Amino acid sequence: MKLSKHLIAFQARIGHEFAEPDLLVRAMTHGSIASDTRPDNQRLEFLGDRVLGLVIAETLMRDDRMADEGQLAPRFNALVRKETCADVAREIDLGAVLKLGKSEQVTGGRRKMALLGDGLEALLAAVYLDAGLQTARELILRLWGERISTVAVDARDPKTTLQEWAQARGMSPPDYHVAERSGPDHAPVFRVAAKLEDGREAEGRATSKRAAEQAAARALLEGLNHE
Template sequence: MGGALVEVVHDRSMTRGLKGAGKLEERIGYDFADRELLTSALTHISALSGKNRHGSYQRLEFLGDHVLGLVMSEMLFREFPRADEGELSRRLADLVRKETCAEVARAVDLGAAIKLGSSENNSGGRKRPAILADVCESLIGAVFLDGGYVAACELVERLWGERMRQPQKPIRDPKTVLQEWAQGRGLPTPSYREVERTGPHHNPEFRVEVSLPQLAPAEGLGPSKRVAEQAAAAAMLTREGVEPAKQDA
């Protein structure tokens, strides 16, 4: 009898989850052929028992992060034919940063569909920007696997298109913002160090580390040292809860 009761409760829980997933599909304008991909994309590690992380969204988040960057780069390239590399890079950085992904997630009420463990749920995990951003990226990864690149492009267009076409807000140099932020806290000027250079001579990729006392270092990648330094500064600012794109000069 007890086993039957557990089975009934489990089935009801799964039914509620499927209904929630169906509503999310309506909101994002995409129906999954493989519902397991959608389930994985929405499952936080706290909802899984044991140490098995393969059922969570983490691997899909990794994929979705890179798919979003590629799709958005192509969209920007086509939408702004007169923009130089610097402008395209600034626009891209603003559109794919964690804060923007969290805003997109809130716009489609993604938090309501996330599967969380009880402790994470009770502590407000559905509204936590880091989780919302991660699941937003994992959703893109799941759509890419389920429907291919075209489906991922269409999803990003629906969710980011209007935002992408808005007039660009003045974006302050992340290195300048980080230096001012550090000085305001009595810290010295941030130091930058080239960690690695890879790729052919005509198309290198630099990895740069930025350091400040009392803080863990942050790294950034770019086709030049300057761009990599900017990326590293932006990474540290994001980690510390500072948003360069929203600060006025």
């Protein structure tokens, strides 16, 4: 299969030239444009999630031989979650080469976190099938870069951490509410407020409600740590 000039340039960006180019094409094919002759990337996404998990897990264990499961798990979750995969996808401009149906193109599919994260996982599977685990491992370590070495020692979900903080002090769980929703339907921006029972609160902004809640919880925790 002959690749388009955009996919050839994409290969250069990720540093891997496919021996089987059809794997790359499939990895970039979203269900909105798939057909009987053009399968989508869902099966590759399934495999890529496992390849990523294995590489990240073994790397964390190798880099910190004294850490127990309770310390490793939150770091692992922070590195493999969909938001992180989407961030990596943006850095290599994966959205530009996603093959999408018209409906997804119109609604900003190339910028959607879920589509970018899924596409990145499918890409990892394609590299694994094309060249083996070692090549996939090298790609992951290169793309994740300093994220692995700088992942917080306590990388728990900010909402979980804030809830535990409140409960340890006899408070009810924090309350979250959307203070504002702006932007077009295909690219909304949420402003969410996180509020404790004693009245302390902070806000966060993001392109999804969940991410905005996380940002608000993180901001409130930072404020509490400086009191």
